[in-house]
Amino acid sequence: MRIVLAGGGTAGHVNPLLATADVLRSRGARITVLGTAEGLEADLVPAAGFDMETIAKVPLPRRPSPALLTLPVRLQRTVEHCRRVLEGADALVGFGGYVSTPAYLAARGAKVPVVVHEQNASPGLANKVGASFADVVALTFDSTPLRCRKGRTVTTGLPLRAAIAHLAADRRDPQRSCSRRAGAAKRLGIDPQARTLLVTGGSLGALHVNEAVTGAAADLPEGVQVVHLTGKGKDGAVREAVEAAGVAERWLVLDYLSTMEDALAVADLAVCRSGAGTVAEMTALGVPCVYVPLAIGNGEQKLNAADHVASGGAILVDDARFTAQVVRERVMPMLVSDDLEEMARASADLGHVDAATELADIVEEVAKEGHR
Structure with a gap:
């Protein structure tokens, strides 16, 4: 079976593509990825061992511009390039981004x-x-308002990279979860028994989130510890704040962590942004969240968190309203509340652990139906 996958531009498109491609490859499929030279896929796809066919980037103008005049010719050239790549393919799987339209x-x-x-x-x-x-x-x-007009629409969740999918499976088994937590805590140098708050703004960090959380550091409840991933170059001010608050021994400050699975293995509650990948991981892992969505685009981060919040597994606080007072009055009490366990169950009930496998099953089914 030969499968072509298209998607790129951001990690949000490329990571689920690679997770799905890994499953399909493990089943013997021959994989070709369509991508552009400008997107992250140019580095990530070859690094994962997949063949990538580079096509021209053809953005669709959202408003009248000179580029609109040349769009038909540029788009047709790229469509023809994609058609050559698709010769002999059994199915195309698209994950969005500029590359997917011509594909x-x-x-x-x-x-x-x-x-x-x-x-x-x-x-x-x-x-x-x-x-x-x-x-x-x-x-x-x-809740995504997208439906297949001629076929069927299913909710699979987001295909997760293997390390996160394996951790998610382990967290759903009490014995394996305890073992994973103990090992991760040992590597991080923290107490495996203490309730743990994970604070992360992604790889770049979130300065405002850092400031709001550390502004309430002096109110950290007894028996609670924090793993705080500040983002590169943003750790200095956080270290000073927790030292001044007298909680440095229970507040692990790291600007970056290459083994993010360790932080997720010990998390009992997370304060984080709500990109689609983050929400998918947190629900798969059964981690209750305080989402502080980044106000970008059409407000998609707030929408991404909506189902998790509605399930009772998370709360959402607008970035502009996320202050030290909110952390003190809402977040800190959650860490010592019995409700946290119920939130964890609600999160896990919503999550999809095997999305990559389920999507690969669908692709194989569609490919086989195409031969009938």
Whole structure:
């Protein structure tokens, strides 16, 4: 079976693509990835051992501009390039981004079966195009307003990288969860028995989140510890604040952690942004969250968190309203509340651990149906 996967630009598109490609490759499929030279896929795809066909980036202008005049010619050239790549393919799987639109159009012309995966709660333009003629549309979130017009729509969750998927499975088994937590705590140098708050703003960190949380550091409840990933170059002020608050011995400050699985293995509550990948990981892992969505785009981060919040497994605080007072009055009490265990169960009930496997199953099914 030969499968072509298209997606790129950001880690949010590339990571689920690679997770799905890994499963398909393990089953013997031959994989080709369509990507652009400018996106993260240019580095991540070859590093993962997959062949990548580089196509021209053809952004669709969202408002009138000179680029709109040349769009038809540029798009047609790229569609033709994609059609050549798709010759002999059994299915195309698109994950959105600039590269997916010409890939979808090429697949329709070549009558190659199409599976669309939408990462966000607010669907992107490329996947709206693909959904209009796809065989299956797979969603990360139930509430995403995207439906397959001719085939079926399913909610698979977001395909997770193997390390996170394995941790998610372990966290759902009490014995394995305890073992993973103990090992991670030992590597981090923290108490495996203490309730643990994870604070992270992603790889770049979130200065405002750092300031709000450390502003309430003096109110850290007894028996509670913090793992705080500040973002590169943002750890100095956090270290000073927790030293001044007298809680440095219970507040692990790291600017970056290459083994993020360790931080997630010990987390009982997380304060974090709500990108689609973060929400998918936290629910799969069964981690209750305080989401502080980054106000970008069309507010997609707030939408991404909506299902988790509605389930009772998370709360959401707008970035502008997230202050030291909010941390003191809402977040700190959660860490010593019996409700945290119920929130963890609600989170796990919502999460999808095997999304990559489920999506690979769908791709194989669609490919086989295309031969009938």
